Amino acid sequence: QVQLVESGGGSVQAGGSLNISCVDSGYTDSGVCMAWLRQGPGEEREGVARMWVNSGSTNYADSVEGRFNVSQDKAKNTVYLQMNSLKPEDTAMYYCAADRGRSRNCFSDRFSPAEFGDWGQGTQVTVSS
Helix, strand or coil: CCCCEECCCCEEECCEEEEEEEEECCCCCCCEEEEEEECCCCCCCCCEEEECCCCCEEEECCCCCCCCCEEEEECCCEEEEEECCCCHHCEEEEEEEECCCCCCCCCCCCHHHHHHHHCCCCCEEEECC
């Protein structure tokens, strides 16, 4: 059974940084869109950043563009989300997710939780003002 396991969440002050990671037991280097999504208190789950694993190209939500960076380490089967200049509104549970078996880049698709079949358990990020 494929597993996605996130780690690295925590509490930081506004302006700080965190790097969260996701180890993917089903990692392959093609045909996969890896993503980070988040869900704040009382809010719907929303897409934050995604990577087309084939090329390493990335795509970000407007709210995090320029502050967050998603990367991968193929040797470690791991995807990372580096979060800089954190704001209190970034407080949320952050989830790693995978959409596998794709024949084309996912960026033209709507960035919706429904697009992803495999999910991690989440890691909490709390940003205080």
